[in-house]
Amino acid sequence: MKTRVFYATDVHGSELVFRKFLNSGKIYKADVMVLGGDLTGKMIVPIVEHSDHVFSANWPSERTVKPEELEEFEKEVRNHGFYTYRTTVEEADRLTSDRAKMDELFKTLIAQTLSKWCELAETHLRGQNKKCFMQLGNDDMLGLDSILEGRENIVSTEGKVIQIDDEHEMISTGYANITPWSCPRDIPETELSERIEAMAKQVANMKNCIFNFHCPPYDSGLDEAPDLDQDLKMKASGSGVSTKPVGSVAVRNAIEKHQPLLALVGHVHEGKGQARIGRTLCINPGSEYTEGILRGVVIDLDEKGIKSYTPTSG
């Protein structure tokens, strides 16, 4: 028995990278595709219509957009991981001054896009006999989980123990330890530990289990992120940007305690690499979604364990 897994993470709303992910099963000949969290974007680019039917937008800098250029422009914005919203000058001003309304708009656009992505996945994966697992990450708003549920060809993995093939189970969570930004799914380490343990105790064969945890283990080398001051400015030294480990102690403790076969993590885009914690191979493929690059890792599993792994950058 051999199973090929393709794992990627942190697409952050980039439609280009998500579409690549959907094609990854075919390109990499993967049986199982896993998308590890942080699916949604961080920014809305308002496209403001003026009285003369010309549109303006401020991305990547101030510009006008002709009506015939709108579709192409919106596609470019989406490919970078952002959302677009066509609006008027008056509505833009109203939204700018009303945070609650802005929140609602974000929720709406994020939910619409995520639904669209799921429909795209269902269509594209139909007939391919591949399993596709997705979860939301700490950066993704609450209230979106139901969008991933009940989908053809997609399995939502948060909090579940899932059999990915005859030999291997997978437990997953997109929650993370507290970050400086207090993201929607940042939770205290104790809570994260409880989440993980609740799944771990249901695993039948931990020796062959895969931990699909969005947050990397603390101080593993996969969680080195820029060190920030109180103003969220990167601390730089003569040798460049200072970094520090920002991963989760709960995740690390869980790996050390349970010693699964494999831990697939993300969250820290610059933290690509592999590390061993005891017998567990931990891999963070990193993320370059802003550059339109799908970073991932192809892992071949067999009855003995991990036959091979290859990082990818497509």
Added chain:
Amino acid sequence: MCIVAEKLWVRKSSGLVRSVSPLDAFAMGVNYSGVGLIAMFMGWSYAWYPHGNPYVAYIFGGIWCMIAMMCYSLLAIALPRSGGDYIFVSRILHPSLGFAFNLLVVWATVMWASWNGYYMATVGIPTMIGAMGYALKNQGMLALLSYFTGPYAQWYAMAVGTAVILSFMLLVSIQIKYFGRYQSLLVMIIIIGSLLAPLVLFATPREIFVSNFNSAVGANAYQSIIDAAKGSGADLTPGYAPYATFALLPVVQTGLGWTWSSTFVAGELKDVKKSNLLAVPIGIVVMIILVVMWYAGLEYSAGREFITAANYLANYNPSALSLQVPPYVYFFASVASMNWPLLVVIPLIILINLAFPLTNMTAGPMNTLIGVRSMFAWSFDRLFPSYVSKVSDRWHSPYVSAGIHCFIAWLFLWVYTFTPYFVTLSLTGGLIAGMIVVSISCIALPFLKKEIYQASALSKWHIGKVPVVSVVGVIGFIWVMITEVMLAIDPSYGASNAISLGSLVLTPLGGFIAYWIIRHIRKQQGIDLDLVYAQVPPV
């Protein structure tokens, strides 16, 4: 939950950070250049090309070099999380080329580590002691110099060189923030000492310098050196010549062309990466100003004829040079200040003369770090075994890759110390050759990797219809080819030594062949290296 930033609506989410400030970028840019080593290259320029105009070479060549080094800045804007030239080239051109030329770069960093160790022992420390001995007229210090040239000199060089290489291994093994603080402190001292040197020279008119020099070295020593150089065949006639000025360009590249290392700055939401664009040119401009000040200060105080004579003898007839230290700017600045009050002279001379040895101790670890990071990248891409990227649990140090790098550097230290087979500038040839493929990657990016190009800020910059990144790539390519060819064929530069030249060619060729062999071996192991950079079209 939401913040509004200038007509863009941003929700509170991870990764929203502020980029480094221009001041930090400046520090990084200067930090990565080997300031103290430029003093040595100055000596070469006087010896090898006495009619070269260093002001024209450094200003004209420096601007050209700055544009060429912007290749790295621009690629880092397009691929900010890539982490270096190995991935730039692998992704844009082909992984076999990325590995081949990165292998050459790593080989050069290994050699530079051993060179740093050797030169610390044979030049850095003796120069500091000798300069102080002459300036303070301390015979005891001057007597110490005989130990550096006596019958055990080579073993002494091995001992000091080994200690230096081991220190590099230790430095790359500590956490980056401590490493950064160490670098910043040393670079501050280097910059201060390097600034003091020309200021002291500008404050010392010729007659005082001559008097001081004769007092320190011996009666009529100043004129004797000029006479000895003439007698040895030196051309001390005034005036500049075009080819000689042109021939200084590799010296300019060797002195200025390393600020590219500062371009790896991470970022999230991005516009134009101002810090990337600033770090390289700021570093080079600072260096150009410093070097021009050195040349001008030396020629004002000591005189061009004398400086040329001293360096000519040091290179071609050392026994005729009545000096026990190399004729570098730091030594001459020390002599210029020797009549100042003792309370000023002693710290001044210490600061000025620390610049050279400390440069070894900043540039050396940085080179080692580049080599170690490259090996990490190869290991992650499955070109090297995974144990190469092992990090110790306790110290978080990349002990395997650092150990490999430093062990090979130590082996080359033996070669450097006991044989004449590797000449210094072949090392820069190695590093410069790596820049050739980076410049080609720049040219090719908009055409071979349209997707990456279109996704980046670079796609907005054109000259007419021509992408700016390609224009910069062409300028960079011409620059590095000129310097690389001159290193290879001009007899004054070391690479024309057959073994050195051979290693410049055989290393990337060997790396290219090795890639395909490794690919085959990995395939037998079930690892398909073709997947690493395989294109994935979107559905």
